[in-house]
Amino acid sequence: MKKNVIIIGAGHAGIQSAASLREEGFEGSICIFSEDADFPYQKPPLSKGYLDGSQQKNSIMFRSEAWYENNQVELKLGELVDKVDVSQNTVYATSGVYTFDFLVFATGAYNRELPIPIKGTDQPLYLRTMKDADYLKVALDQENVQDILVIGGGFIGLEIAAYAAKSGKKVTVVEYQPRLMQRVLPPMLSEHFAAKHKAYGVDLRMGVGVQALNQDSRWTASLSTGETVAADQVVVGIGVLPSQNLAEQAGIKCSNGIEVNEFCETSVTGVFAIGDCALHPNPFAGGGMVRLESVQNAVDQAKVIASTICGKPTSYHQVPWFWTHQYNLKLQMAGLSEGYDQLIVRGDVEGDKFSVFYFKNNQLIAVDSINKPADHLQARKWIQASYTPDVQKLSDDSIKLNEC
Structure with missing residues (x-):
């Protein structure tokens, strides 16, 4: 009897899992659940080419509709998975109850939200989905929107700041750490990027926190320095947290992510976790447990679990790589x-x-x-x-x- 695989998540990790399973000769059924109703797409371009218009919707799709049909990969889009019962190999979703032989958590991560008082009829803007990107572009491109406040000096915040600054907007970036992209860059590179942003007129407020946001006719941000910043739009990019609630509720071991071994298998046999949600032993981190938010990690871990499911276990051993594009x-x-x-x-x-x-x-x-x-x-x-x-x-x- 042929085995079946259920994949939760339709980002890089989820779609590559399906592709690699077929490439490895897996003949059982494959079903992918995605909360996002949009056809599966790449997320990195959302703050880059898709935002600035150099890439269109069809160019950031992973695969054509025909590919899913030809490879017998079932997509359940706009479908929420409410519960996983690993003792019964069962997934409870919006449309019903499904059983699995193998389960893959490719649930990614979700935006960290501002833990501060926010008053007003609107909310600050976040970027995670295509719908977010569509709304963000419309919001930033309005003629009456001239002053943009970006909270967060990491990749996403700075890519959005660069887009807005190049569009002629007046941009202020507030970052709690003393340097831009401090988590991943040395001082020299932080300073190089800071100089480029300043050259485009971006006002950088480093080592500064936002204590409150108030919206009347415009937004007003109260800073830890006692100053205020006025803005027509506020964009927040202060990092992400692993989407591990489903796994946690199922009794799977989690900490800063869903914990896996070198084969990306969780504490439950036959259940895997890959991509942004997975905390894994990485040989390029001295064998320590790390959680990486990158396309490379998602794609290469998907290949690892496909090999393992197909009876050819291969440990994860790939150099991590990342990128950002600003100006x-x-x-x-x-x-x-x-x-x-x-x-x-x-x-x-x-x-x-x-x-x-x-x-x-x-x-x-x-x-x-x-x-x-x-x-x-x-x-x-x-x-x-x-x-x-x-x-x-x-x-x-x-x-x-x-x-x-």
């Missing part, structure tokens, strides 16, 4: 730089074409590249192979990178 700065990140004790800068910093190489205990652990895609690809190969280049050669720009 003319395309930052590509390979590896995890936390805990570095040495860095080397290579390239033209003033010309916005350079890379930063991070070392820990004389081992290359990460590389951040701005407008240097070849450096990024080389870095991924080196880190995957645990290769460390010659530091003296690396410090000499006249020596080609692949000769270091």
Whole structure:
């Protein structure tokens, strides 16, 4: 009798799971549940190309409708899963009760909300779905909207700030940490991005919290400094939290995410978790448990669970990589730089074409590249192979990178 797989979530992790299962020869039924009623789409472009109009709706879809039909992948869109009973291998959804042989949590993450008093008829804007992006674009593009307040100096907040600033809006960014993107970047790169935002007229308020939001005819934000900022629209991007409630309620072990082993299997046999919701052992974090919010992680973990379900278990061992695009700065990140004790800068910093190489205990652990895609690809190969280049050669720009 053929086995069946239920996947909860239709983001990168969920759709890649279905694709990889078929590529691995899985012949059983595959059903994907998604709370989002829109046809499955990529989320990273929502704050980049989709927001600025360079990418249209059809260009950010994962697959065509024909692909799902041809590969016998059933989509249940706009369908909420209320409960999972792992003792009975059962999923309770809006349309009924479904049984599974294998279950995949690809539930992603949800926006962290402002824990402050908010008064007014409207709410600040958040970005997570295509509907959010459509609404955000209309809201920001209105002629009577000139002053934009962005709360949060991470990837999403800054990508939205860059779009608004390039559109001629007056933008203020308020960030609680003393630096932009502090969680993932060293001071040098934080300062490089800060300088670019300032060049476009963005008012950066660093090390500052928002204590209250009030809306009358306009928004007024009360800051921890005692100052206020007035705005026509407020956008919030202060990070995300793993969507783990379903798993937690099912008795599956969770902490900062749904805990999994090196095969992305949870504390319950035959139940997997992948992507933004999964807390996993990562060899590029010294084997420590981490939760990564990236396309790479979602896609590669999906391939791991497909192999395991098809009887060919393969442990997860892929270099993490990420990217952000702000103005003319395309930052590509390979590896995890936390805990570095040495860095080397290579390239033209003033010309916005350079890379930063991070070392820990004389081992290359990460590389951040701005407008240097070849450096990024080389870095991924080196880190995957645990290769460390010659530091003296690396410090000499006249020596080609692949000769270091």
